Amino acid sequence: MAKARAPTSSAGRVLAVMAVVLCMMLRSVEAATYIVGDATGWSNAVNGASFYSTWASSKTFQVDDVLVFNFISGKHDVSVVSKSDFTSCNTSSAITFHTTPPVNFTLTTTGALYFTCTHDSHCSQGQKLSVMVGTASGPPGTSTPSNSGTDFVYASCRFMFTSMAIYFITMW
Known part of the structure; x- marks a missing residue:
């Protein structure tokens, strides 16, 4: 006589599959890497002074994101400066x-960060970048877009756990 299959073995498989799905979803909210x-x-x-501000305006920067500055050695550099030095292109007090x-700069704090090139008059020609760094819930003073990765994970987790509850209820 064949033994009846224990419900825990299929429940264990369902849990394992759900755990794998959850791990895959969490990978979707990892830090981003941006090529400046x-x-x-x-x-x-x-294209003049607005090039990097236009580039940055289409991005949402968060803590742990990485900015990659690709440039020719000896012709350019990357200097992190204060807001006033950024505005005046003072390149002497980085x-x-x-x-x-390449310079891989990890964004470690929220708020504004300012970058310039100190070579010749590159900063005054527009080789400077200002970024606003937010948290997973968005930059300070703004709301997170409804299609953010975090919202996706939460919605997916709700769906996954609801599905698991329905599965377990129907098994018993």
């Missing part, structure tokens, strides 16, 4: 200074 200037990179040969490309 996209294909143009970090250069002064761009907070941090990077000369070896």
Whole structure:
């Protein structure tokens, strides 16, 4: 006589599948990596002073994201500066200074960050970048877009756990 299959073995499989799905969903909210200037990179040969501000305006930066500054060594650099130094293009008092490309800068705090190139008049020609860094819930003073990765994970988790509850209720 064949033994009846124990409900715990199929329940265990369902739990394992759900755990794998949850892990895959969580990967969708990992930190992003941004190539500063996209294909143009970090250069002064761009479309004037608005190029990098336009580039940054289409992005949502969060803590743990990485900015990658690609440039030609000896012709450009990356300097993290204060807001006043950014505005005036004062390149003599950098907070941090990077000369070896590519520079991978991890965003570790919320708020505004300012970057410039200290070579010649590159900053005044528009080779400067300002970014606003928010948390997973969005930059300070703004709301998170409804299609954010975090909302997706929460909705997916609700769906997954509801499905598991229905499965277990129907098994017993």
